[in-house]
Amino acid sequence: xxxxxxxxxxxxxxxxxxxxxxxxxxxxxxxxxxxxxxxxxxxxxxxxxxxxxxxxxxxxxxxxxxxxxxxxxxxxxxxxxxxxxxxxxxxxxxxxxxxxxxxxxxxxxxxxxxxxxxxxxxxxxxxxxxxxxxxxxxxxxxxxxxxxxxxxxxxxxxxxxxxxxxxxxxxxxxxxxxxxxxxxxxxxxxxxxxxxxxxxxxxxxxxxxxxxxxxxxxxxxxxxxxxxxxxxxxxxxxxxxxxxxxxxxxxxxxxxxxxxxxxxxxxxxxxxxxxxxxxxxxxxxxxxxxxxxxxxxxxxxxxxxxxxxxxxxxxxxxxxxxxxxxxxxxxxxxxxxxxxxxxxxxx
Amino acid sequence: xxxxxxxxxxxxxxxxxxxxxxxxxxxxxxxxxxxxxxxxxxxxxxxxxxxxxxxxxxxxxxxxxxxxxxxxxxxxxxxxxxxxxxxxxxxxxxxxxxxxxxxxxxxxxxxxxxxxxxxxxxxxxxxxxxxxxxxxxxxxxxxxxxxxxxxxxxxxxxxxxxxxxxxxxxxxxxxxxxxxxxxxxxxxxxxxxxxxxxxxxxxxxxxxxxxxxxxxxxxxxxxxxxxxxxxxxxxxxxxxxxxxxxxxxxxxxxxxxxxxxxxxxxxxxxxxxxxxxxxxxxxxxxxxxxxxxxxxxxxxxxxxxxxxxxxxxxxxxxxxxxxxxxxxxxxxxxxxxxxxxxxxxxx
DNA sequence: CGTTAGCACTCAAGTCTAGTGAGTGCCAGT
DNA sequence: ACTGGCACTCACTAGACTTGAGTGCTAACG
Numbered sequence: 074x075x076x077x078x079x080x081x082x083x084x085x086x087x088x089x090x091x092x093x094x095x096x097x098x099x100x101x102x103x104x105x106x107x108x109x110x111x112x113x114x115x116x117x118x119x120x121x122x123x124x125x126x127x128x129x130x131x132x133x134x135x136x137x138x139x140x141x142x143x144x145x146x147x148x149x150x151x152x153x154x155x156x157x158x159x160x161x162x163x164x165x166x167x168x169x170x171x172x173x174x175x176x177x178x179x180x181x182x183x184x185x186x187x188x189x190x191x192x193x194x195x196x197x198x199x200x201x202x203x204x205x206x207x208x209x210x211x212x213x214x215x216x217x218x219x220x221x222x223x224x225x226x227x228x229x230x231x232x233x234x235x236x237x238x239x240x241x242x243x244x245x246x247x248x249x250x251x252x253x254x255x256x257x258x259x260x261x262x263x264x265x266x267x268x269x270x271x272x273x274x275x276x277x278x279x280x281x282x283x284x285x286x287x288x289x290x291x292x293x294x295x296x297x298x299x300x301x302x303x304x305x306x307x308x309x310x311x312x313x314x315x316x317x318x319x320x321x322x323x324x325x326x327x328x329x330x331x332x333x334x335x336x337x338x339x340x341x342x343x344x345x346x347x348x349x350x351x352x353x354x355x356x357x358x359x360x361x362x363x364x365x366x367x368x369x370x371x372x373x374x375x376x377x378x379x380x381x382x383x384x385x386x387x388x389x390x391x392x393x394x395x396x397x398x399x400x401x402x403x404x405x406x407x408x409x410x411x412x413x414x415x416x417x418x419x420x
Numbered sequence: 421x422x423x424x425x426x427x428x429x430x431x432x433x434x435x436x437x438x439x440x441x442x443x444x445x446x447x448x449x450x451x452x453x454x455x456x457x458x459x460x461x462x463x464x465x466x467x468x469x470x471x472x473x474x475x476x477x478x479x480x481x482x483x484x485x486x487x488x489x490x491x492x493x494x495x496x497x498x499x500x501x502x503x504x505x506x507x508x509x510x511x512x513x514x515x516x517x518x519x520x521x522x523x524x525x526x527x528x529x530x531x532x533x534x535x536x537x538x539x540x541x542x543x544x545x546x547x548x549x550x551x552x553x554x555x556x557x558x559x560x561x562x563x564x565x566x567x568x569x570x571x572x573x574x575x576x577x578x579x580x581x582x583x584x585x586x587x588x589x590x591x592x593x594x595x596x597x598x599x600x601x602x603x604x605x606x607x608x609x610x611x612x613x614x615x616x617x618x619x620x621x622x623x624x625x626x627x628x629x630x631x632x633x634x635x636x637x638x639x640x641x642x643x644x645x646x647x648x649x650x651x652x653x654x655x656x657x658x659x660x661x662x663x664x665x666x667x668x669x670x671x672x673x674x675x676x677x678x679x680x681x682x683x684x685x686x687x688x689x690x691x692x693x694x695x696x697x698x699x700x701x702x703x704x705x706x707x708x709x710x711x712x713x714x715x716x717x718x719x720x721x722x723x724x725x726x727x728x729x730x731x732x733x734x735x736x737x738x739x740x741x742x743x744x745x746x747x748x749x750x751x752x753x754x755x756x757x758x759x760x761x762x763x764x765x766x767x
Numbered sequence: 768c769g770t771t772a773g774c775a776c777t778c779a780a781g782t783c784t785a786g787t788g789a790g791t792g793c794c795a796g797t
Numbered sequence: 798a799c800t801g802g803c804a805c806t807c808a809c810t811a812g813a814c815t816t817g818a819g820t821g822c823t824a825a826c827g
């Protein structure tokens with residue numbers, strides 16, 4: 074369960090009635106997108122109190138920062154803090170039966186490599202929730218080389234194909250101006266394989282310093298591999314349903330800003346990881362430091378493989394979001410994804 | 421140069437004055453985003469005629485379908501047909517010096533595999549033009565296998581790594597429940613390599629029907645490869661600057677529709693290819709059949725390698741677009757990209 | 768004492784009314 | 798063929814007014 078990262082004022086719990094009222098405001102506002110007034114709250118709850126009483130409570134809730142008023146004569150709207158309280162005191166609901174079967178179906182039929190599965194999953198998530206989804210696959214910084222092979226493309230070009238222990242495969246072009254013979258390429262391939270097996274991208278390799286064609290190829294290939302290391306080590310990101318952003322926010326400028334953030338993979342990855350690190354499953358409004366996303370809430374869930382976090386999935390929508398449903402969906406997909414990889418890793 | 425695909429009414433050329441006026445309307449409207457009136461046109465051109473005369477001509481242009489009036493007492497706006505005429509009679513301008521050096525700089529410094537280059541290029545394009553860009557890399561249906569290798573991941577999982585003549589590399593998981601010995605895997609790898617080299621994804625392979633572990637692995641691996649063939653053969657798509665969509669259109673619904681199209685890679689690919697096939701470099705409004713994109717113009721340019729089209733780049737913006745500049749940029753990048761791959765293929 | 772009914776107050780949003788001005792179409796005169 | 802003149806159209810804006818949802822306050826009530 075998510076923890077709230079410190080709260081300046083009267084952090085503790087609200088009394089039961091205030092809590093009920095806050096909850097009603099959130100629920101109602103999520104439904105209607107409009108400020109909600111005291112009488113609506115009175116009608117929606119089973120408190121059996123008059124709007125006037127509700128009003129008094131709402132004044133208190135506003136004073137404490139859970140609610141805000143767009144203008145004097147309007148109803149009230151939850152603040153980020155209000156949503157935070159709502160989310161923290163949300164009893165985890167189960168996902169609907171229809172969704173449940175849809176998720177199971179998906180994972181029963183999905184085929185292909187992990188990359189494909191993650192991409193498909195991000196599409197599934199955005200379809201299920203009507204929000205933009207982000208799926209992050211972990212980086213391979215700790216993966217070791219299982220196999221390295223130099224393949225001849227044409228007279229002057231070769232390809233170093235490297236397979237890592239986590240199932241990733243990379244390729245790197247190696248240009249070879251003088252042009253080595255087929256035998257020399259084969260020999261270089263053998264040496265590379267011997268040299269690289271068991272190493273990680275970070276480790277420094279002792280390359281031959283001889284001047285012959287084979288040694289030259291080996292040097293070229295290893296340097297190509299290590300030059301590209303930062304890129305390879307990085308996480309993969311799959312974003313699904315970016316068009317949902319346009320539905321979620323009315324201001325064109327907000328839409329642009331959010332889309333612009335989504336284009337920056339590095340930012341997205343660190344956003345998701347920050348939230349994950351904080352052991353929080355939801356970041357609301359300005360809780361994550363990204364100013365352009367201050368109108369957004371991000372829900373994350375980890376994907377684990379053999380107890381280790383190998384990725385994460387995230388859902389990005391407006392703060393005015395159906396937290397219960399979306400969190401349940403995120404949880405369900407995360408569970409199934411974990412099971413999917415745990416049950417038949419690499420398949 | 422682009423050809424106009426049939427035009428119902430008086431297709432031929434407009435007389436010089438009408439053409440000048442149409443051009444002025446387009447230019448002005450692209451600048452101001454507002455309907456342009458007769459006096460603005462009179463001022464903008466060097467025709468030295470009164471607004472009244474311009475008005476008469478504009479009535480004619482409207483009758484012939486080149487201009488439209490949002491409402492009676494407003495100026496005029498170009499129709500798709502108007503833009504089409506404008507584009508068809510545009511003398512190809514050169515790209516500005518600043519852009520030119522920026523493009524050259526980019527290609528001088530860009531590193532990595534073709535996939536990376538294409539992705540970077542799509543970002544470059546969207547930065548240069550402030551529009552959304554699409555870069556399509558050709559499929560590999562005709563590529564032949566250069567090398568196939570079975571790598572052991574763990575006791576029950578192997579990876580078939582295949583290198584194709586066009587430099588693509590694919591991987592496919594092979595599950596192996598009984599678990600073959602290291603020697604058997606190595607033997608299967610040898611057989612696969614012999615079996616697959618020189619074949620294309622389409623070709624049918626004669627697989628061994630024996631029941632031993634090696635034959636079983638070979639069968640599993642080849643079927644995994646061929647099962648995934650349709651996906652592999654497909655084109656890669658790289659989209660850059662999708663946030664620009666939010667700037668280009670004011671209607672939220674339009675933005676959503678366009679983004680939604682961009683999410684469907686297959687649709688995007690066939691859109692670009694249709695335009696390319698028609699030997700047209702620009703599709704305006706409803707010229708391409710995609711209804712949700714009727715407010716868009718798409719500019720395409722081919723990327724060739726040794727005389728063969730290996731990809732394409734596209735720019736997507738509102739019909740109210742700076743055609744001259746954007747087309748010049750597309751041309752420049754296309755040229756440089758072609759040169760880049762031609763000069764040092766695969767690098 | 769908490770709760771409530773009553774009431775005056777506020778203010779966004781909708782409706783109506785001109786008034787303004789950019790732009791048009793037409794026509795008669797050059 | 799062009800142009801100046803002119804009546805006309807109509808989106809847009811501003812101001813005045815109304816409406817109504819919702820408030821905060823207070824006095825009365827159980």
